[in-house]
Amino acid sequence: MKRQFSTFAIAIMMAATAPAVALGRDIKGVVLGENNTPLDFVNVVLYCDSTYVAGGITDATGSFIVSTDATCDLSAKISFVGYQNYMVDVPSDGNMGVITLLPSAVQLGEVVVKSSRPATIMKGNALVTNVDGSSLALAGTANDVLVRIPMVVDNGGTLEVFGKGAPAIYVNGRKVNDLQELSQLNSRDIKNVEVITNPGAAYAADVKSVIRIRTKPPKGDGWSGTLRTDNGFQHYFRTGNSLDLKYRTRGLEIFANYGWWYGDNRFDRLNDMTTTAATGRYNQSVRTIGNESYNDMTGKLGFSWLINDRHSVGAYYQNSRNCHTTDGSIPSEVWHNESLLDSYTSDVHNKSTALPRHYANFYYNGSVGKLGIDFNADYLWYKSRELTFNAETAVHGDDRDVTTQTVNRNRMFAEKLVFSYPLWHGGIEVGEEYTDSRNTNLFITNLSGIGDADNRVDESNMAAFVEIGQQIGRFSIGVGLRYEHVKFDYYESGQHRDEQSKTYDNLFPSLNVATQVGSVRMGLNYSGKTIRPGYGQLDGTVSYINRLTYETGNPYLKPTKMQTVEYMAQWRRFFAQLSYSYFKDGVYHETEPYGSDGNATLIKTANLPHRHYFQAFIGGNFQLGVWQPKVNAGMMKQWLTLPVNGEPTRMNTPIFMLQWQNAIHLPLDIWLNVDAQFMTRGWDNNTWMSNTPWYVNAKLYKGFFKDAFSVTLEAKDLFDSAKRDFNLYSDAVQIMQKNYSPGRSVMLTLQYRFNATRDRYRGTGAGNTEKSRF
CATH class of the missing domain: 2.60.40.10 (Immunoglobulins)
Structure with a gap:
């Protein structure tokens, strides 16, 4: 021995x-x-x-x-x-x-033929679209770029990844928490955009998609800046103005941003509700007409210091002010078994403010030998207040005035530390993330039968993850595992509620395999994720909409568990994606009779037992002389059966989408963009999308003085046809909504840039998922 x-x-x-x-x-x-x-x-x-x-x-x-x-x-x-x-x-x-x-x-002869790189290529589990050197560089802002990126769609003014909902957006690795920031990032400063439809273990377990924007390398020292103003009409006048200043000397950069948005939104929609109660069938017709005025400001001040090629630190502080005022009227009729019960009109005044909104970030990015280190710390605190006054006049019933007041406070601290190191034929990343947050909600009303509410949610999330990537022959393989410990405490009037308080311990695996066969790149990805309800979905306070309509959350909601398998491929200028997801305990909106006689409607959140979901997307881009067309098509289909009026109803009709985007280089170096999108009817959860919205947008761009000054004229929804109508089906209540709000708009943009450079800030942010839940 x-x-x-x-x-x-x-x-x-x-x-x-x-x-x-x-x-x-x-x-x-x-x-x-x-x-x-x-x-x-x-x-x-x-x-x-x-x-x-x-x-x-x-x-x-x-x-x-x-x-x-x-x-x-x-x-x-x-x-x-x-x-x-x-x-x-x-x-x-x-x-x-x-x-x-x-x-x-x-x-x-006299003709030179050059090969060109495809506008969109596949890299691992991401679709990467080149912006620098393409017509997208003239789009205007990052918002204008993203709506023309494959897999990204504009859903009524909200950016979504097709079939994945709202994404987490990063700029140079730093999380974007205020989407107004995208309107201050110039498209000429963007190098490329990555869309990840099945993120791995490095991202929080409830992140279903990620967009990563990377800007071009910096140039020069001294002062640089961008001044931009957008002015136009969407029924009412609106304006958006931003100023971005930087001073750079050697490795130090000091920056300041300011943005101001002011205007009005016109809204006009009709809700028809059918409620089956013990006393018969009630029909409510509710028309909501009015306008919302907004006056929002944000400012940021910070620095980044590139100490040397291996070490960088930075910090910034941001403060925002949001003030929105809504005035309108709600004419309504109530029918019982085809007999008119009452007609009434509500004059509504609502004012909501969020002031101040403090947000700070600190980061360190560096390396020691081959070891890479990335650290971020974030702090967020804000208070919002909403006051609503309803003056209701009834033809047969009693008149009444209803006042509600909501005060919401949020605070969060988060930190994230990631180490990276070369390993064998690739590398390894090991990281941890900690988030501690508190949300308090105070609700006061003069309406009897509802009552006041005072609740609080304390939540801590401790996560650890590891990701290993290896290049084995022609195969690129990535394996990840994320562990999350979440402690959720719910309080009502200062008293801890044991039944609603929960603790979760979960493991979330991920796997991606990519290879290239000939000229075809392909990848197969898997991930297990969860989606925890937002605080608004958990809030059990009953909110008053009108005397026959109320809304509430559900403190007993379970997190949604999701398993996703995805296949992606790219061949030359074409790409395709297939994705299948299984949801357990998905969150959706249901309705039920409410009140002593059951003739009112309560809209609430609830968990679905399970849902199967499949999506497909295919696209291609071309170059035909001065014309650069792109064509994308997608399909979303679910398998779901729920009871409606006591009968099982299959909600399986798929939704199809078609996009046609065109960039044309005209004489005098003028660019014309004409984009169109069309969507069909179909089911999404228990909501039937009941019409076929489509739009056509057009834009003219002209740059002067080597594009230091530019003018853009843009018209959106030329035919005022992008409105989305829907029917919400539940067992006892069905709601049909038709949208008459104006969608057509025209906007003139003037922009001046001097000594334009790239932001050196390398912070990635921490607690990014918790910020989105706020």
């Missing part, structure tokens, strides 16, 4: 002191294009004689690292669409230095 132990010890010592080449080596370098611009997504393939050994791609800085155990003399082939292939022998130390690729061109 002693001899065996000695032999084993000697073997361990020999393994520990063996030359590095026996354990593998890293082949690394940097790839540049024209004007010494870093090229990302360049293919790097290693060969031993003519035999394939390993491969990889470059990152945003043009850098690549390919690990191999091969001990033979290696050669490398560097290839990229639009550039000449480059073959070179690999030095013995593996450091290939800087490699400069030359553009590919074929001379045919």
Whole structure:
């Protein structure tokens, strides 16, 4: 035994002191294009004689690292669409230095034909769309860019990833928590946009999709800035103005942003409700007509300090003010078994304010040797107040005045720490995230039968995750696992409610495999996730809408569990995606009779037992002279059966979508964009989308003085046809809503930029999911 132990010890010592080449080596370098611009997504393939050994791609800085155990003399082939292939022998130390690729061109008489890179390519589990150098760079703002990115749709002014809902959006790794920030990011500063429809373990368990915006490298020192003003009409006048200033000297950058948005929104919609109660059938016709005035401001001040190539720190403070006032009337009729019971009109005045809204972020980004470190800390606090006054005049019943007041306070602290390190043929990321938040809600009303409410939610979320990525032959494999411990405490009038308070301990796995077969890139992804209800969905306070309509949340809601499998592929200028999801305990809205006689309607949140969901998306982009068209098509289908009036109803009709986007380069360097979108009827949860909304948008862009000053004229929803109507079906109550609000708008934008540079701020944010729940 002693001899065996000695032999084993000697073997361990020999393994520990063996030359590095026996354990593998890293082949690394940097790839540049024209004007010494870093090229990302360049293919790097290693060969031993003519035999394939390993491969990889470059990152945003043009850098690549390919690990191999091969001990033979290696050669490398560097290839990229639009550039000449480059073959070179690999030095013995593996450091290939800087490699400069030359553009590919074929001379045919007086005609030069150049290959061009596809506008959208697949990278792992993401679709990456190039903005720099394309017509998208002239779109205006990041908002204007995103609505023209494949898989992103404009749903009534809200950005969504097709079939995945609202995404988490990042700019240079930093989470965007105020979407107004996107209207202050210029499209000319954007390099590319990544859309991830099945995020891995590095993201919170309830993030269903991610959009990552990456801007171009910075240029120069000194002052830079952008001044932008948008003015136009959507029934009423509206304006948006922003100022972005930066001062940069060496590695230090100080920045200040200010934005102001002012205007009015016109709304006009009709709700027809049918309630089956013990005393018969009630029909309510409720028309809501009015306008909302808004006056919003936000300001930000911060700095970032690039200490050297390996260390960077920064911080910023942001404060916002939101003030919205709504005035309108609600004429209504109530019928019982086809007999008119009453007619009444409510004059409504509502004022909501959020002031102040404090938000601060600190970050450190750096590396020690091969170890990468990314740390973020965030603090958020704001208070909002809403006051509503309803003056109701009835033909037969009693007149009454109803006053409600809601005061909401939110505060959150979060931090996130991520370590990254090269590992074998790839790398590993290990991280932790902690979020502590509190939401309080005070509701006061003079209406008897509802009562006041005072509730509070305290929640802490501790998460740890690991992700490993490896390049094995032609396959890129990523495996991730996330653990979350969530403690949720619910209080009413200061008293802890044990039944509504919960503790969760969950593991969430993820897996993605990507490869390339010929000219086809493809990937298969899996993830397990959860979606915890927002605080508004959990709030058990009954809110008054009118004397026959009330709304409430549900403190007993369970989190939704979701399993998703997704396949993606790209071939030349075409891409496709197929996705299947299984939802358990999904959250939806249901209705039920309310009140002593059951003739009122209560709208509330509830859990679905389960739901199967499938989606498909396909798209392509083309170049025909001065015309650059894009065509996208998508389909969403669910399998769901729920009772309606006591009878099981299948809610399986799919929804189809078609997009046609066009960019045309006119004489005098004028760009014309004409975009159209069409959607069909179909089911989403227990809601029937009852019409076929479509729109046509048009935009003219002209730049002056090398695009330092630009003018954009844009018309949206030219035919006023984008309104979405729906029917909500539940067992005892059905609601039909028709939308008559004006959708057509016209906007003139003037923009001036000087010494334009990229934001160096590298903070990614922490507690990003909790911010969205607020």
